[in-house]
Amino acid sequence: MRIVLVGPPGAGKGTQAAFLAKNLSIPHISTGDLFRANISQQTELGKLAKSYMDAGNLVPDEVTIAMAKDRMEQPDAENGFLLDGFPRNVSQAQALDEMLKAEGMKLDAVLDLEVPEDEVVKRIAGRRVCRKDSSHVFHVEYKKPVKDGVCDVCGGELYQRDDDSEETVRKRLEVYHTQTEPIIDYYRAQNLVVTISALGKVEDVTVRAMEALKRLVASK
DSSP: EHHHEEOTTTSSSSHHHHHHHHHHTTTTTHHHHHHHHHHHHTTTTHHHHHHHHHHTTOOOOHHHHHHHHHTSGGGGGTEEEEEEEEOOHHHHHHHHHHHHHHHTOOOOOOHHHHHEHHHHHHHHHHHESSSSSSTEEETTTTOSSTTTTBBBTOOOBBEEGGGGHHHHHHHHHHIIIIIIIIIHHHHHHTOEEEEEEESHHHHHHHHHHHHHHHHHHHOO
């Protein structure tokens, strides 16, 4: 299957992508991972992307598209892939369609993870990260540490990252609504979108997603 995963920040896309990719035996292609891999391997695209990032500019669509194309042409993606973070806007979605069409392929589904805006703010603004090890993440409501402000794992101080503040989260949501959300209507016109609630336990959302994808494929 060839799937695009869409949803606002805080919807749990990365977590769901990992579970779904494993269940469907297809690679999880994340924009963040693509950038990190290209930059660390110092590929031509990585160097180009870094030059924009170092200057404080957004990486142009054509660079992101070229990275995604290169990754989708790898042998492990021959039988499908799950895209997370790409396409990010309608022009990238159109480029992806052209790319696939040139290879005689097309998307099977666009999975839209729906989360109320207040829940997104609560999820992200409530995160607390350990200063000693950023992989230790807690939440003021959903995953409280035993001792307030102290990491259960290593005893490091827990803090709120600047980009997790409510103000920043609401700005990120604005960007999502204006830039990324329009791709849902773009794909809906192609009868590719399945929308599911991303509320509840991670496993329940995964089951919901798998069932929705199966129904969509069966209906074609």
